[in-house]
Each structure stands twice: as C-alpha cells, then as structure tokens.
Amino acid sequence: MKWSKAFIPTVKETPQDADIVSHKLMVRSGLIHKLSSGLYSYLPLGLMVIRKIESIIKEEMSKKDAIELLMPILQPKEIWLKSERYEMMSEVMLKANDRENREFILGPTHEEIITDIVAHKIDSYRSLPKNFYQIQAKFRDEIRPRFGVIRAREFIMKDGYSFSMTQIESEKIYQDMYEAYGVIFKRCGLDCAVIEADTGVMGGRKSHEFTALADVGEDTVVSCKSCTYAANMELAKRQVQEKSIMGIRQDPLIEVSTPGMKRVEELTDFFSCGPMCFIKTLIYKGDEKIYAVLIRGDLEVNENKLRHYLKEQVINLAEAEEIIRITGADVGFSGPIGLKDIPLIADISVRNMTNAITGANKNNLHYKNVNPGRDCVIYDYLDIGFPVTGDLCPNCNDELVFKRGIEVGQVFQLGTKYSSKLSAVLQNEKREDVPLIMGCYGIGVSRTVAAIIEQNHDEFGIIWPMETAPFKVIVIPLVYKDEIKKTADMIYDRLRSNNVEVLMDDRNERPGFKFADADLIGIPIKVIIGKKTLQEGKIEIKIRKTGEVQKISPDHLINKINELITSL
C-alpha cells in the first residue's frame, strides 16, 4: 500500500488523556481514534494489527479442532435469569430495551448463548466433545474506562466454549487451550506469565490467567524467585518467614488503658511500635457460624481464601452492633482473649508472634504481651492473607516476587454450572443423563494490541514483532522523484509480487519526517533508497528493533527480506 492512498494519521503531540505508553503510541501512530470515554475506532493500521492477531488465533484454534461461529451481541435478559447470573453481573452490563420494553444485554460474555445452542442442536454424545469460539465486540459498563483500549467499554474478544461428556475429556481440551494460548501469545511477541487464577463470576473449579508483564498493568502476578509457581493476588498461596522465637521471653500479659484509640495510627503512636506488633481481630459471619479471625496488623485478610477454607458459601464482616454483642466491646477493641464459644482462626502470620498487642474486648482497653497459645487457644493456623514482600513460595520456600501485568487471556474449567441450568444434558452410553462439562477460554484481542506495545517500544515509537506488524517492510525513497522514484516503484512492485506486506512512503516530505513516522508506526524493516547509495548500486536496509543498517544490491533484496522476516 502507498502511504498517499492509506489513512495513517500520525501525530507528534502526546494526547492529553493518555497515561500509559501504549495508549499514547496507539493514538500518535494513528491506530485508534477516541469517540467517547472507553469507545475507540480502530483506524486502518490498528485494524490491520487486530486482524493479524485474529489470524494467529484462528490458525491455532484450527490446529486444536476448535470451530468458529458467531453469536448475537444482543442477549435476552431471560437467559441470564435462567443461569442465575443476572443479579451478580447486572452492574457491569450494558442493556437495551426494545420497543416492547423487553430487556436485552449487550453481551459481555456468551456462556448462556452457546449453552442454549448446544442444548438445542446437539442430540448425541457421539457428537462430543466440541470446542466452539467466536471473535466479536464485547461490552462492559466500566466505572472508569481508562488506559485506552485496555479498559474500554467496547472491546474485541475471542471467547471459546467447550462441551464434553467426561471430566477427562474436558481437561484434555483445557490443556489444549492452555497450550494454544501459550503459542498464540508467543507468536504475538508477548512475554506472558501463566498463573493460577480465581474463577470469579464465571464459577467453576480451575482457571489460569495469561498475563503480559508490564509495569503499567492493573494486575499483580505473584511468582517464585526460583521455581515455576505463579498466581494472581486473589489466589496466591504463601508461606511466612519463620522467625526463630527461641530465647524470646514471653512477658506477662498487661492491660493498658487506651481511651478512644480505635485507629491504627493512634495505637502505633501510643505504643511506639509498627503495625507488625499488633494482632488484628476481625469478627466474621458465615452462613450460620461466627469466627474470630486473627492476622498480623500490617496484613489484609483474603476473604476468598477464608471462605474456601471454612467451606462457607458466603462470609461477611460482622456489623458494629453484632460486634458489641459478640465481644462486649466496640469495634476497634476486639481481641482474641476471652471470646467464648467462638473459634479463633489465625493467619499463618500470627504463628510466631510474641508479646503482641491486641484489643481487650473491653472499651478503651488493650492487652500488651499477648502470646497466642499461652493466652488464647488458636483453633487453626491457615494461609488466609494476601502475600506481601518477604513472603515465601508455597512450593519451594524461596522468595515470592511481585510483578505488574495486563491480563490478556484466561482459561476456565466451568464444570456443569451452565449446562445443568440451561438443560445441556445428554445421555451417555449407559443411557444416563449427564449435564455436559464445560470449559471457557478468552483472549482480549484489543488489549493484546496494547500489551504488545507496552512490551515492544522505545522512545521513538512502536517496535512491532514480525507476526503482528501491519506491514513487514516500509520502502522509504528519500525523495520520491526521478531515479529514486523509479527504483522505489520497482522495489515496491517486486516486494508485492513476492507477497511481502509492504508500505511505501510516497509522500513529498523531508527524509527526517518520513523516518520519524516509520519509527513511530514501528514497521520492522526499512528499505531506504537515496541518491548516494543508489550511485553505488545499493539500497539500505535498516532494522527497526536494533537500528542495524546493511547496504545491499537491489537484486538480493527479496532473499534478504525473506531471510529477515523469518529470523527477526
């Protein structure tokens, strides 16, 4: 394509509303144009990159026998009521009412719809397993759309859904998709961490996230310094550094008057020690039971872990009045000593604490020198906190490290949550009714573009990895006339007839301007044609990523370019 016929509206100025480099570069290199908060048009170059990613996805899905289809964006509310997800997801869903005031959801995901198709259209276990996918605009009513296409209201997703008769078959497809996703992101030029993840609103039993490491990412990847362990914050297990308590004397318990001191800062000031010296005591309610949960003062309880360990459906902090009734004191004065008939559940961070400070379950009083075990009976020590720097790997005991990243893909084992509610049930060989076992597999196509840029850029612009580059080569005649024009045209035609995706900058602009634009839009290989080198019978090839320059004869160009496309 010739630049003059294309539409690549590059801009020098950094857009004011862009906080992160990928957003800035996507606007500056003419990939996107903002219509409204969280709504972007993909301009031609941006769409070309999207299509490259889609092609990679389609190729890898096809290798795993996944089948493409296309479901409607509009979904009737009724089907979301059937799956019992309407309430849970209502807040983040965009909805439209038709002229008869029937409500439709603008699809944020399609588990309900594909399950309905399978329930109606597959009538024998012999047709299974099947693994479907589509690539489509999805919608989310974000509270605060930001970071360009990373957190948008309308975005492009690949969403896939598998149906199997047995757990083994289902796990085989999960494994297939896990592998395919690794290949896809690698081909996209992304460095991804694959981490254990929470199943969230999808439900189900197992999940992995593919997170592109990037300093600006909204997600945190917790991983081990030495072994392969990796998980997101929600799910990350941890061990706590065991301080030796040998030789540390357990001092006598002392009651200390702390009038009106409920806030952490007041207490740390008063006791002249950091929050690590305190044991926080939180009163939680399960479906029926009450628990007192202890954790070191500087840490936070991960309620998902807590709920999971306690085998409760829901778990909530008790209200102020209930706390008074249970502990006998106001919120802020709760402590582990003297709570009758309430099990004390302690985070592992509490295990080695000595001479700690806690509330006394009496207003305006705290205890000093609390030693769990001596002063109160701990029902169980569990890993129920979020990991922090200094925590250790649950597998190998080496240090945990924390990295930021952008979630670009996620795979889930869904079990029978949707199939049983939406009647996707088939008879097996023994004529027993079996609700189908599902998996779901998503890739954020549009945010993958941003993630690629976060990982592949320099101060001059984007550096596209070869497979996702909108063009592999840009031909730059320093002046587009006379002999240079003739050679440029010849080279452009030759590249095109050899199926090399090539852009020619045929504009009447200064060479410096053209180079800056070529760097900004990030085309991997420049072919530069100037008077001086042409007099030597040569043209220049310059690699965007390394800056490396070679002079070669035009006759060797095609071979050289093909070699570079394969090797870069």
Next chain:
Amino acid sequence: MKWSKAFIPTVKETPQDADIVSHKLMVRSGLIHKLSSGLYSYLPLGLMVIRKIESIIKEEMSKKDAIELLMPILQPKEIWLKSERYEMMSEVMLKANDRENREFILGPTHEEIITDIVAHKIDSYRSLPKNFYQIQAKFRDEIRPRFGVIRAREFIMKDGYSFSMTQIESEKIYQDMYEAYGVIFKRCGLDCAVIEADTGVMGGRKSHEFTALADVGEDTVVSCKSCTYAANMELAKRQVQEKSIMGIRQDPLIEVSTPGMKRVEELTDFFSCGPMCFIKTLIYKGDEKIYAVLIRGDLEVNENKLRHYLKEQVINLAEAEEIIRITGADVGFSGPIGLKDIPLIADISVRNMTNAITGANKNNLHYKNVNPGRDCVIYDYLDIGFPVTGDLCPNCNDELVFKRGIEVGQVFQLGTKYSSKLSAVLQNEKREDVPLIMGCYGIGVSRTVAAIIEQNHDEFGIIWPMETAPFKVIVIPLVYKDEIKKTADMIYDRLRSNNVEVLMDDRNERPGFKFADADLIGIPIKVIIGKKTLQEGKIEIKIRKTGEVQKISPDHLINKINELITSL
C-alpha cells in the same frame, strides 16, 4: 474438514416460524440458530458463507482503493443530535444507558462517526478523496422482525463512506462503488436489478438500490419491459395509457344525493361503477399553501413526488376540521368544483377522464359527469401517483413490469448534509472553506446470504454458487471403511494439499442420508466413492446444480475439480 469434527446440525423438519424458503433452508442446513425474535447465531457453515461474501467485498473494495477500518457499535446520543437525525430515526434505534445514565445508540449506520473521524484526523485537501468502509454488526429495533436474517434486529453490514473536495471527485467514487457493487453481487451469484432509489433518512441527492430479484422480496422493482429503465416504487416515474376521448360525449353535470356515503365501497355500489370512474380529491397543506390534489379513484398519491414537484419542505393531508373550513363539506365529499383560490393539481391519470364522479363540496352530495377542463381549471397535470399494472415507461412508452426483490445494497450521494453539521470542512487550494462532499455505500451481508439461497435452491436444498460455497467439494465414501475409506482419505488429503476447500462426510450413516445432507447444505461438487465404481478403478463426480454425473480415474481428479471450480 471432516464432518465428524465439524458442527453442521442439519434437520429434516421445516421450522414452524419460517415463511420463506431461504429461512427454512438456513435453519435446516444448520447455517443459523434462532436465539430470540430477529436474533440469530451464525453456526459454522453460515459463518463460512458470511466470510466468503466479506472476502469478495474486501477484494473489490481494495481494487477501488477503499480503506477498511472499524468503528464502535456504541455511539453517543449527542453526535446524533448534532446531525439532527436523532428524532427522525429514534423509533427504529436500539439504545443503551450507561451507569451515569448517558444514552448510547447501538449503531444502525455510521455517517456521524466517520464524519467525526475525518473532521479530526484529516487536515489537508491533499489527503482527499478518501473512501472508508467497515464490516460490522448493525442494529434496528424492527417492529416485526421476519423472514429470518432478511429483517433481523441485529445483522451484518458493510458500510462505506467517501469524502471528496469536489462533486466531480465524489461522483467518480459513486461510480466506482456502483461498479464494484455490481461485480460483488455477480460474484456472489446474485441476479440483481439496479434501480433508482429514494434517499430516505440518509438525505442527499442521488441513490441506487441493488435488489436481488426474488418472489418473496419485500421490495418492488418497477422496470420497463423493453428499455433499461428501473426504479423502486417510491421513485418510479410513469406514463398513463392515453385512451382516445374522441367521440366520447361530455354529458351535462348532475348533482346526485348521496346521504352519508363517504366510503369508496358505498359509492361504487351506489353508482354501479368501479373506482376508476371516480376522481379522488385530497386536500394537502404545504409549508404555507393549500393544494387540492386530484387522482383517479383506484390510485394512490406518492407524497414524495408531490412534495418534490411542489418544492415544499413538508406536505401533509389536511385535518378533518380544516377540510370543512376549506371545502365547506365533510371529509369524503371533497371535489374539484367550486374550490376558490386553491390550485388544483391533478395526477396524469386524470387527464383523459370523462364524465367522472367527484364530491360536490357539499355534505351528502356528489357530482356525476365531471369533466376536468370544462367544469374546473386544472393548474397542472403531474406524475404524482404510484405506478400500477398498465402504466407505461417514462422513457420509451412500453409497458412497466413489476417484480419483487430483496434489497441487498444501496449507494447514496449524500452531498454536504453531515460534513457541514459535523465540521468536516477543509480549505481548498484557493484557501476557501469547503464542507466535504460525501457518499455512502451499504451492503447487507447477512441478508445477501438469504438472497443467494432464494435464487439458488431446489426442492432438495441449497445450491451454492461456487464463490460463496462454504466448501467447494464434498467427498462421500458410501461406507467409511476398508478400501473405500483408504481411497476417500487419500482423495481428501490430496484435495486439501491442493488448497481445495473440501468437506468429507466420514459419518457412519446410510449413503442416502449422506446424499440428502450434501444436497441440503448445497456443496457444488460431490466426489462419491463406492465399492462398485472403485472396482472399475473409478470414482464419481456429481454436480449439485445439474445432477450431471461423471466417472473418472482418481489420478485425474485434481485437474477435473480445478476445471469444474473455474467453469461452474
């Protein structure tokens, strides 16, 4: 692809809610599945056909230097207020409100959005002309979704928009698109009429519709029996057969008492003659003026034509009270005689009427033997009616014929309606501000699938034209085992390695069942492998369209198939 790995849920039963053959066959051959009224999933085979059509569109657009991009589905209400189309289109638009209660339109078309992009991103006339397009889901809140994907609430459109500095440039692109659309529909295997059309809610100066002729179509194509004239009903011009009035005596005007007779049936009964003997008199109001419009009793006034001829912005029938004030009589007793200061505008159908019946502008009275010219002065005779059988071509005077069709594409010259309202204005070479001249060009991609089927089917199923067939060849082993399986696998592999799109029916089903499915889903070429022909060292090729069968040696298969793909 092997059938066992594919998802082609064919059904024998005709779906109950399907009225037309394309809808029935799309469901029966497993192309679509209904989610809700006017909402369909495209199952794998249906999506493959959609993708074929999209590829054809992209190829032809690329030949004309049109540039693909992708705009958001969600469009802020504000931009529709700016273009002053919100009120006009509000009724048919689906809308979603976000969490801050801002209203968004689910795009039915994208003139506003592309004009906004051009206004922001093109800053010099030297970048023009540009012609953009996208392929995307579109939305319409249909009163009565019907005919499967033909009138759906969510459908796939190619929509294109051009921007030029001059009318000449703009018309050049219009002509390019006109030609490209002809090629696209031809390649899709469609027989289309290209007709002059109304610009409707798009506004603008000129438009053509591409209408696939089909008995079930909702649109009527009016065309000449002998010359190339063609138009839609809204726009079709006509001449009326001139009966000779030589020798017909103009009888004296008679007042006839017609107590309470306002309805046509009462009057035709009473006078014992058909509606063709009556002149209807309709009182219309323009912006300021009042008109009495006369038309033969069996015909309808085309208000668009009337408005256009009278050069009025709006034209409306007068209310009952105004009619009494203007004519002195109730609605139903209006007539041309005695209306003071009101111009009588007559349709050409009135010109040769003699001794007609009209209202008398007095309650309960009609006139017999009204002769325009003798009894009242006609201000002008105009073509302001909808054509009917028997009307003549405006160009050559031969008969007009009426055909039904499905509108699959439309091109519009928009002028500066959107560019001037949305500030898409550039300076020309003389530094004068010029609002850009626009065109827009649409193809209904999903309804094109239905139109192809309407024109290409028989009692056994679909007969795909080669270019839109999901697979070009289906390999049918009569029994998928032993020697037949071996040959079938070999042939399947050989076709695939020669890039022939091939489906293999590897199911354990009876031959008759497989043939019926192959006919139903309409694959153009069957390659049939059976024991008997195999013993002769042959396989069979059967053409779906003609039923023609040939036996050939497997060694000649690839050549034969390539020959058939080119020639069919």
